[in-house]
Amino acid sequence: MKRLLIACETIRNEVELALKNRAVEIETIWMANTLHDSPDRLRDALQAEINKSEAAYDEILFAYGNCGNGLLGLKSEKAILVIPKYGDCIEILLSETDNLERIRTTTYFLTQGWLNGEKTLDIEYEYNLKKYGERRAKMIMNIMFKHYKNLMLIDTGAFNVEAALPRVKDIGELIGLDVVISQGSISPLEKLVSGQWDEKFCVIPPGHPTDYDDFLGISLSKP
Known part of the structure; x- marks a missing residue:
């Protein structure tokens, strides 16, 4: 399975350590941390990367929590999307x-x-x-x-x-x-990059947008 990792610059140190610890090499796209200022801009930027990349990859992984609900509504027609089931990066790093x-x-x-x-x-x-x-x-x-x-x-x-x-x-x-x-802990990131996706991950099949039900169990602000 060919995988792409889309990750936030804010946790670059932690993601790179997770890749090193698990001896995994994945092509990675680093997203600007300023996107956190607007969930809509974050969603649009991530969707644009999905649209550009989905034809070349079987699985697209996200080193993100559902920051400000900014990962709701993402969809790929061709690739599986994998997203840690956490509210944001703080919950990822303080998961224990x-x-x-x-x-x-x-x-x-x-x-x-x-x-x-x-x-x-x-x-x-x-x-x-x-x-x-x-x-x-x-x-x-x-x-x-x-x-x-x-x-x-x-x-x-x-x-x-x-x-x-x-x-x-x-x-x-x-x-x-x-x-x-x-x-802190980078265990969720290590699981993400090594394919150990348990109940703390959303695994979204092609053709299905992410929704609130995918993130059950974490804090979400419904409109």
């Missing part, structure tokens, strides 16, 4: 963490991939600082994060935590959050 939904109510999450993004918290603060001045920039950040308590760096084993920690601490100080480090 208990009480994740409770933790999410007070925690903002980071990995090296998020720190490499174009719209990180410190970059956003600097933008507001230049545009509005220090007082208003801090007020904006305080409003944005008033319900949060912790800034969690997820140790996925795919990057140097000690090297990333000084910047994370600076961000925590900037927005008034306590920095914590939590052990």
